[in-house]
Amino acid sequence: MYAVRYFFCEMLALVNIIGQLYLMNDFFDGEFMSYGSRVLSHTQLDQEDRGDPMIYVFPRITKCTFHKYGPSGTIQRHDSLCILPLNIFNEKSYVFIWFWFIIISTLLALLILYRLMIIFLPSVRPTIFHFYNRMLPKDTCEAICRKTTLGDWWVLFLLGSNMDPLIYREVMAELAKKIETHASNM
Structure with a gap:
């Protein structure tokens, strides 16, 4: 999951x-x-x-009305154009x-x-696994992908991107051997 x-x-x-x-x-x-x-x-x-x-969505110029006090103390209206920066x-x-x-x-x-x-398409998982982890042999990728679920495959895939490639190759080779011997014992 x-x-x-x-x-x-x-x-x-x-x-x-x-x-x-x-x-x-x-x-x-x-x-x-x-x-x-x-x-x-x-x-x-x-x-x-x-x-x-x-300009249709964001107008740059609009009509503005200003109200201000005139010389006699009354409010005067001034119409002008305002720029909207x-x-x-x-x-x-x-x-x-x-x-x-x-x-x-x-x-x-x-x-x-x-x-x-x-x-x-589980058949493409070994190809993807090998593509991102070139140091792994193709047969190791196929052995691991055959016996793992999607979640296990994903964790192993992510593990490969966070480990040293040489160590990862050894871990995956050992895991493939254990998977194959476990499958043959059953």
Whole structure:
């Protein structure tokens, strides 16, 4: 169950990112999902044909009404244009956030597919085991993968990334021998 819980946490990370995308989209009234792609298409257009999508989501100039005391002591209204410098920063940061979410969700989706392959195709585990631990002989990898469950395989796999390769090779060779002699005694 250790490996399944580990993989489930990775799946929760993907659900979190996708949830964040939808929450941002809801916050921006449906403008966030296509925000980055519209910004990219905006940069490809000619200067005179551009309708900046960033200004639509984050306006830079707005009409402001100021109330201040006039010369006679009464409140006077002044209409003017106000520049919103924070929105200039926000439009750039949210383009970055959009790309970051898309990249992370794509990488997590590929990782989930890889994990599903590890779970449902046990025949690829020896190849993966050998690929990440080149010092182990292929037959040792196959012997260990044949006789271990997914959780045991995952712990041994993680152990290989945290041990000295020479020591790990000796430990795995000894484990493969013990597994084979135990299987032959039964």
